[in-house]
Amino acid sequence: AEARRAACEAARAEVDVAAAEVEVARAMLERTRLRAPFGGIVAEVNGEIGEYVTPSPVGVATIPTIDLIDRSCLYVKAPIDEVDAPGIHPGIEARIMVDAFPGQRFSGRVRRVAPYVLDVEKQARTVDVEVEFARPQDAEPMLPGYSADVEIVLARREGVLRVPTEAVLEGNRVYLVRDGKIAEVPFEPGISNWEYTEVLSGLSSGQLVVVSVDRKGLEPGVSVRIERPAGPLTQPQ
Known part of the structure; x- marks a missing residue:
């Protein structure tokens, strides 16, 4: 009886050891998995199979093992x-x-x-x-x-006079077409964006503004000929 009891205890001990080994194996397996914090698209993998990786030290930027993109935001x-x-x-x-x-x-x-x-x-x-x-x-x-x-958009204006921003020269000036010649006219600008600049004073609706100010030889007094007039460029918005 004693021998059987000892054999039974030994068997239980072996089962406990085997269970512990299974838990260790599971823990090791979990360490081989990288779980994404969100669903997304894998854009790049910086690593090889079997390679060891470690978390980035605090305050030190390192290349991520997997570059994951969240297209939802x-x-x-x-x-x-x-x-x-x-x-x-x-x-x-x-x-x-x-x-x-x-x-x-x-x-x-x-x-x-x-x-x-x-x-x-x-x-x-x-x-x-x-x-x-x-x-x-x-x-x-x-x-x-x-x-x-x-x-x-920091500010908005409605029904104002405006000119194309690309037509504005340094010092808040524009080239106008007057009597077939180029004239340089200063004006007071208001708010502006990449497309248009508000005109507070100095210009009037209906005047023809030169937009292609980077053309060679363009300067005040130069004679011009309008082949296809597109209408006034300073107009209310």
């Missing part, structure tokens, strides 16, 4: 001049222009303003701003990594 990250940062806050209206979709403008809104200023050598100090698409369907055809421009 695409946004545009853009630097802005530090002088414009105080007027920008989450929720403010913005417009997004993506190079892959020329001629299209997408409605957006600021979702985050970085709480610090970047000091880039030989460049102006900037603040990073993140802008998301206002309509989720606009982001569906986008690919992560597309280049884009962002225009943040």
Whole structure:
């Protein structure tokens, strides 16, 4: 009886050892798995089968083992001049222009303003701003990594006189066509964006403004001939 009891205890001990070994094997197996914190698309894998990886040390940026993209929250990250940062806050209206979709403008809104200023050598100090698409369907055809421009709406004017921004010369001047010749005229600008600049004074509706100001030989007094007049370029909006 004693021998049987001892054999039974030994068998139980072997079972316990085997169970412990199974748990160790499970723990080792778990260490071979990388679980993503969210569902997404694997963009890049930086590693080989059987290679050991370790977490990044605190405060030290390292190349991720797996670069995972979450397409459900695409946004545009853009630097802005530090002088414009105080007027920008989450929720403010913005417009997004993506190079892959020329001629299209997408409605957006600021979702985050970085709480610090970047000091880039030989460049102006900037603040990073993140802008998301206002309509989720606009982001569906986008690919992560597309280049884009962002225009943040800080002010809006309705029914004002405006000129194309590309026509504005240094010192707030424009070239007008008067009596078949180029005339240089100063004006007082208001708000502006990449497309248009508001005219507060100095110009009138109906005047012909020269837009291609970078043409060789273009200067005040030069004779011009309008072949296909497109109408006045200074007009109410």
